Ligand SMILES: Nc1ncnc2c1ncn2[C@@H]1O[C@H](COP(=O)(O)OP(=O)(O)O)[C@@H](O)[C@H]1O
């Protein structure tokens with residue numbers, strides 16, 4: 001296996017008392033889509049901003065292609081690009097599509113072949129023929145096309161890693177699938193890697209090779225998409241899955257307890273106050289309840305273990 005493109009080790013981001021990211025380790029390889037899923041407030045956006053170099057770490061390290069992210073003065077790398085959630089807010093209404101897509105190149109004073117590179121990026125993003133779109137303005141195209149313009153603006157930089165934070169959350173259901181298919185085709189055609197942040201496990205099912213589930217700043221389960229969805233090992237993942245409409249074969253589990261607060265991360269397993277295994281007495285029967293309440297648990301990584309390993313941070317696993 002090649003060295004990972006992105007290597008995150010024990011990453012911590014604190015905002016005062018809050019530990020928004022609290023010890024994340026993660027590898028992402030070229031040519032894969034990793035879905036980062038978890039409830040709102042679990043630290044997904046903060047982690048992605050740290051990967052992009054926009055958010056300094058309080059501890060730990062992030063390496064992209066062997067270089068420490070944030071170690072250089074440049075805030076963000078060209079080969080790591082971000083696709084934002086709301087295409088309308090991200091586009092300047094007074095700029096033509098050509099100007100919007102060319103912006104990253106212009107900022108870097110890299111204007112050689114600009115027109116042909118913009119045209120290529122538009123076509124790669126599915127806006128064909130590109131000439132039909134170049135001189136138009138954002139309000140003259142549809143919402144789905146605007147999201148494609150955002151993707152083109154990232155692709156023109158020829159990134160090796162695309163960070164997509166809730167990429168289809170603001171789109172109509174009818175065009176979500178199209179944009180997801182576009183993202184998948186970019187990976188398959190160019191060998192790009194994508195980290196797609198979502199609270200929607202259905203989205204993960206559609207495009208991800210692997211899923212990482214985040215809870216209160218930590219990854220609590222990670223593995224190949226089919227394994228995580230067919231055989232979830234962490235009680236938190238099971239609870240998330242049980243409320244997905246397409247997964248109705250599972251008994252619904254509504255999580256009890258307080259909504260998680262990164263200023264007060266529980267001791268022991270951070271999920272234990274809401275854990276159905278603890279609440280139902282199952283943890284006691286398994287003889288692990290004391291550990292659930294008193295011993296922190298992380299996803300342990302065996303040296304040399306396959307990147308495709310399925311792991312969960314739970315005393316019951
Ligand atoms: N700039 C900030 N200052 C203070 N707290 C923040 C800041 N950004 C995020 N947080 C807090 O960090 C936690 C994680 O937020 P975030 O990364 O946005 O989660 P997610 O994207 O999973 O919803 C939340 O409790 C949020 O309120």
Ligand SMILES: [Mg+2]
Nearest residue numbers: 044045046165
């Ligand atoms: Mg977020």
